[in-house]
Amino acid sequence: MIRALIAEDQAMMRGALALLLDMEHDISVVAQVGRGDEVVAGVREHRPDIALLDIEMPGISGIDAAAALHTEAPECAVMIVTTFARAGYLRRALDAGARGFVVKDDPVEDLAQAVRKVVAGSTVIDPGLAEEARLAPANPLTDGERRVLAAAADGSPVNDLAARLHLSDRTVRNYLSAAIGKTGSRTRAEAAIHARDQGWL
Known part of the structure; x- marks a missing residue:
């Protein structure tokens, strides 16, 4: 059974994601948090195999939370699940250690399959965004x-x-x-x- 943590500041979206993923035979949502700065503590307490993180959350962003997990709980895979399909976010997320980046518009079956692949060690990126990121200018800001x-x-x-x-x-x-x-x-x-x-x- 794949153990998952969901970090999403919108309670309705968080609950819906948890409900949908829990319907999968091999995925169990063991924790939900509504702030980016609650992610590391949630992972330490519940020991999920994967953390699904939104980007824009109170406290710290999902990308900063991914970087913190990469350092403090590297055994937990990280996947960004967001409405913000931007090439700059993708690059920053991958640099922070995320192994997945998908958008919330995707069907739940695709999300569940992405979770399985990321936990198995693969990198999963929304195909359209991957192409956009390849063509987009790099972040020039320090x-x-x-x-x-x-x-x-x-x-x-x-x-x-x-x-x-x-x-x-x-x-x-x-x-x-x-x-x-x-x-x-x-x-x-x-x-x-x-x-x-x-x-x-």
């Missing part, structure tokens, strides 16, 4: 630029961002300027929107 741009999306002034991120005002300005230039944007708000649309944040 980790520092990504972190500052993501934090700046709420419109906070530079000094507030610097205090929150434990950086100097000058460093924050440099990161924002670089991110604006690399995304071909005029403002940091435009840069954040463009980077998020590409799956770079």
Whole structure:
């Protein structure tokens, strides 16, 4: 029996996924969490064979949770299950150690089969997204630029961002300027929107 953990912030979607997967003869959903920062603790407590993670969740993202699991519980396979079919997200997820990336529009039979393949050691990627990722430009932002741009999306002034991120005002300005230039944007708000649309944040 394959033991699965589901991390999804929308309770109805989480319950539906759990119900559908539990109907499979060889899959049992042993844990459900609604926040990214609950994933590692859930895996430690319930010891699933695979964690199915949404991307955008409270606490930390599914991609950051995948990276944490890759370090702290490498025996647990990770598959991203998301509505955000973006090439940038796929690349970041694979870099974080995920072995599967599928979209929620797929039939449950395909999801169950993907779970089986990932647990068996294969990598499963939505075919359309794999082709898109092959053609899409690579993420030009550094980790520092990504972190500052993501934090700046709420419109906070530079000094507030610097205090929150434990950086100097000058460093924050440099990161924002670089991110604006690399995304071909005029403002940091435009840069954040463009980077998020590409799956770079």
